[in-house]
Amino acid sequence: MDTTTVDPKKRIFRALEDQDTSVTFDDPLENDMILNMGPQHPATHGVLRLLVRLDGETIVSAVPDLGYLHRGYEKIAENTTYHEFIPHTDRLDYLSPLANNVAYVLAVEKLAGIEVPRRAQFIRVICCELARLASHLVWLGTMAMDVGAVTVLLWGFREREKIQDIWDLLTGVRFTTSFTRIGGLAQDMSDETTAAIRAFLDQFSENLHESEKLLIKNKIFIDRCEGIGYISPADAINIGLTGPMLRACGVEHDLRRDEPYLSYPELDFDIPVYHDCDTLARFYVRMQEMKESVKILYQALDKIPNGQINASDPKRVLPKKERTYSKMEELIHDFMIVNFGINPPIGEIYQAIEGSKGELGFYLVSHGEGYPWRLKIRSPSFVNLQSLPVMLKGQMISDVVAIIGSVDPVMGEADK
Amino acid sequence: MGMNSATEGFLTTRLDDIAGWARKNSLWPMPMGISCCAIEMMSFAGPRYDVARFGSEAFRFSPRQSDLMIVAGTVTYKMSHVVRKIYDQMPDPKWVIAMGACTSTGGMYRSYSVVQGIDLFVPVDVYVAGCPPRPDNLLKGLMEIQKKIERGEKPGQREKIYIEEHA
Amino acid sequence: MKDTVVEKLTARFSESIEFINEYRGELTVVLKKKAIVDVCRFLHDDDELHFDSLRDLLGADYYRPDDRYEVVYNLFSLKNKFRLRLKVRIDESDLHVLSVTSVWSGANWQEREAYDMFGIVFDDHPDLRRMYMPEEFEHHPLRKDFPLMGIPGSLALPRK
Numbered sequence: 058m059d060t061t062t063v064d065p066k067k068r069i070f071r072a073l074e075d076q077d078t079s080v081t082f083d084d085p086l087e088n089d090m091i092l093n094m095g096p097q098h099p100a101t102h103g104v105l106r107l108l109v110r111l112d113g114e115t116i117v118s119a120v121p122d123l124g125y126l127h128r129g130y131e132k133i134a135e136n137t138t139y140h141e142f143i144p145h146t147d148r149l150d151y152l153s154p155l156a157n158n159v160a161y162v163l164a165v166e167k168l169a170g171i172e173v174p175r176r177a178q179f180i181r182v183i184c185c186e187l188a189r190l191a192s193h194l195v196w197l198g199t200m201a202m203d204v205g206a207v208t209v210l211l212w213g214f215r216e217r218e219k220i221q222d223i224w225d226l227l228t229g230v231r232f233t234t235s236f237t238r239i240g241g242l243a244q245d246m247s248d249e250t251t252a253a254i255r256a257f258l259d260q261f262s263e264n265l266h267e268s269e270k271l272l273i274k275n276k277i278f279i280d281r282c283e284g285i286g287y288i289s290p291a292d293a294i295n296i297g298l299t300g301p302m303l304r305a306c307g308v309e310h311d312l313r314r315d316e317p318y319l320s321y322p323e324l325d326f327d328i329p330v331y332h333d334c335d336t337l338a339r340f341y342v343r344m345q346e347m348k349e350s351v352k353i354l355y356q357a358l359d360k361i362p363n364g365q366i367n368a369s370d371p372k373r374v375l376p377k378k379e380r381t382y383s384k385m386e387e388l389i390h391d392f393m394i395v396n397f398g399i400n401p402p403i404g405e406i407y408q409a410i411e412g413s414k415g416e417l418g419f420y421l422v423s424h425g426e427g428y429p430w431r432l433k434i435r436s437p438s439f440v441n442l443q444s445l446p447v448m449l450k451g452q453m454i455s456d457v458v459a460i461i462g463s464v465d466p467v468m469g470e471a472d473k
Numbered sequence: 474m475g476m477n478s479a480t481e482g483f484l485t486t487r488l489d490d491i492a493g494w495a496r497k498n499s500l501w502p503m504p505m506g507i508s509c510c511a512i513e514m515m516s517f518a519g520p521r522y523d524v525a526r527f528g529s530e531a532f533r534f535s536p537r538q539s540d541l542m543i544v545a546g547t548v549t550y551k552m553s554h555v556v557r558k559i560y561d562q563m564p565d566p567k568w569v570i571a572m573g574a575c576t577s578t579g580g581m582y583r584s585y586s587v588v589q590g591i592d593l594f595v596p597v598d599v600y601v602a603g604c605p606p607r608p609d610n611l612l613k614g615l616m617e618i619q620k621k622i623e624r625g626e627k628p629g630q631r632e633k634i635y636i637e638e639h640a
Numbered sequence: 641m642k643d644t645v646v647e648k649l650t651a652r653f654s655e656s657i658e659f660i661n662e663y664r665g666e667l668t669v670v671l672k673k674k675a676i677v678d679v680c681r682f683l684h685d686d687d688e689l690h691f692d693s694l695r696d697l698l699g700a701d702y703y704r705p706d707d708r709y710e711v712v713y714n715l716f717s718l719k720n721k722f723r724l725r726l727k728v729r730i731d732e733s734d735l736h737v738l739s740v741t742s743v744w745s746g747a748n749w750q751e752r753e754a755y756d757m758f759g760i761v762f763d764d765h766p767d768l769r770r771m772y773m774p775e776e777f778e779h780h781p782l783r784k785d786f787p788l789m790g791i792p793g794s795l796a797l798p799r800k
């Protein structure tokens with residue numbers, strides 16, 4: 058394609074026309090229609106723009122257009138110290154901020170070679186799993202709403218509010234948590250929080266079951282999901298899908314198992330895998346995952362040891378706030394870390410965790426300064442969205458919302 | 474003659490009041506949910522905070538049917554054109570709430586692609602602070618708009634209102 | 641696994657490999673630019689190595705006189721549960737590199753992103769457009785000489 062001669066605004070239409078349109082359907086009028094969905098559309102989950110080319114009601118080709126939420130994280134990261142970037146990670150996948158915090162600090166700790174105490178590791182596991190629950194609940198609600206079941210949305214948000222109350226206790230805020238610190242956590246988990254998590258878990262399974270019953274016994278829901286949005290396992294692997302999307306294609310891959318981090322090896326859980334590769338399979342995978350998360354949370358709460366939550370490495374781990382007010386050394390260290398950063402050795406690493414959407418990874422390059430030289434976010438939503446054109450081809454226009462819902466994209470993360 | 478015009482004036486103001494009262498209790502928001510704040514906006518509509526108490530539970534995704542735009546989320550340059558277009562499509566009178574630090578000032582994103590405050594391209598009535606604002610604060614913002622309507626302020630007579638974050 | 645990868649790669653592509661490096665348990669292979677597609681195809685097709693998914697592809701700007709840019713490929717083998725990082729270096733005078741979309745179709749968007757952010761041109765890419773920034777935008781924001789707050793006037797706002 059000669060990019061210089063085409064009007065830049067028209068390039069996206071060119072992309073739509075250039076696509077392989079070998080799917081042809083009898084079109085008596087021999088003309089097709091281009092439909093623009095988004096970026097402001099209730100079913101696109103934020104600001105995804107989708108251009109679809111229709112033949113009657115059938116989709117011939119689709120081109121997603123991203124970048125409406127491109128906030129320039131990677132550039133910002135190059136201009137902030139390692140600690141300063143933690144609040145930005147909350148806003149990546151804003152449905153599960155705690156998991157992003159964990160992923161980022163794990164990457165920095167790997168780069169700097171810091172070992173975290175066991176108690177902190179367990180608390181981080183709890184963070185990740187709570188985040189997964191919170192994220193899947195929003196997915197459940199919004200996807201159900203997209204195919205017409207509003208009750209589940211309200212029920213999902215009711216449960217999510219409870220999780221946010223736990224976050225309020227654990228981290229001090231309901232939503233944008235910024236809870237982890239390099240080498241540990243901002244604060245310890247209190248007994249009150251433990252009790253709150255237990256109380257929540259005790260009633261959660263039943264409530265989840267209620268929502269599930271509403272959907273899986275509902276013929277409309279099943280009909281709208283079954284066999285829709287098929288993607289073959291080979292395509293899924295080739296595109297690089299991860300997380301529930303991949304596991305719904307029958308590939309058993311979960312970083313919690315395959316590249317264990319934190320204290321996951323000590324916990325016992327299953328990895329749900331379904332083989333149907335369609336929207337319904339993705340629904341089941343996520344539902345099962347929530348149940349597994351509950352299992353993990355119970356175990357983590359039982360096994361959590363006592364002890365320190367911060368590594369003892371005063372040059373790189375922030376001291377306790379109260380101590381900076383009374384001790385000279387702590388004050389100096391606090392000052393040095395905040396102003397000049399933690400200066401990890403020269404090198405580059407990649408560290409990923411199994412986020413709620415898939416593999417959430419950070420690639421960091423350090424030049425030995427307080428600022429990362431390069432930070433790349435490998436965001437699962439971005440890669441997963443790439444499967445949209447494949448899944449949409451040959452489907453009906455009304456299935457678009459169900460398919461987007463089953464991908465569960467979060468644009469904050471996809472657009473970076 | 475004099476009497477007549479007086480009654481007329483009386484009648485029209487009363488009508489305005491009634492219309493204002495009706496309008497105030499049935500603001501239909503256009504949820505311009507862009508990023509993280511949108512999730513808190515959903516909580517604001519959800520069971521706990523229940524915006525239906527204020528008559529604004531009817532979220533309209535079509536700008537033609539709404540009179541309050543809640544801009545929730547970071548507005549990038551690419552998105553700004555869309556926001557403006559949607560604002561232009563809303564029928565008068567219309568109000569705008571800038572929810573969150575990003576929309577009000579660009580917030581924590583001091584970068585090349587983020588608009589440093591949406592008042593650079595649309596007029597804003599109420600700014601709600603927070604990152605994200607708690608749903609209660611957004612409710613307060615909504616009530617401020619209602620008060621504005623009650624006072625009979627037309628969207629032209631704008632006096633900016635800032636809702637602070639409280640602990 | 642590490643040794644197998646290194647052995648197989650050096651046996652076959654000894655003249656294309658610039659050096660191999662290991663840091664914190666992660667293997668990095670720096671390649672000559674020309675060889676990238678061949679190496680990728682080999683790694684993808686080989687029955688034993690079987691790097692079937694491309695997890696990430698990114699550009700990086702090192703802001704140095706020679707070989708200013710790098711393209712990094714982050715591969716994962718589902719069979720062996722093993723990660724490998726490939727790198728090619730790109731000089732400012734010739735910003736072209738071959739696209740690996742023929743090996744992994746998932747490289748499509750990632751290459752578009754690298755093009756958008758750094759201006760690295762991927763030859764043979766099916767649809768090389770900007771990923772995030774508007775098409776009219778003229779700069780490449782992640783380059784080190786691009787200011788954080790952008791260039792005033794380079795992005796238009798709607799009229800008030």
Ligand code: SF4
Pocket residue numbers: 148233508509510511545546547572573574575576580603604605606
């Ligand atoms: S104000 Fe905070 S929570 Fe709201 S959109 Fe901006 S970053 Fe997200």
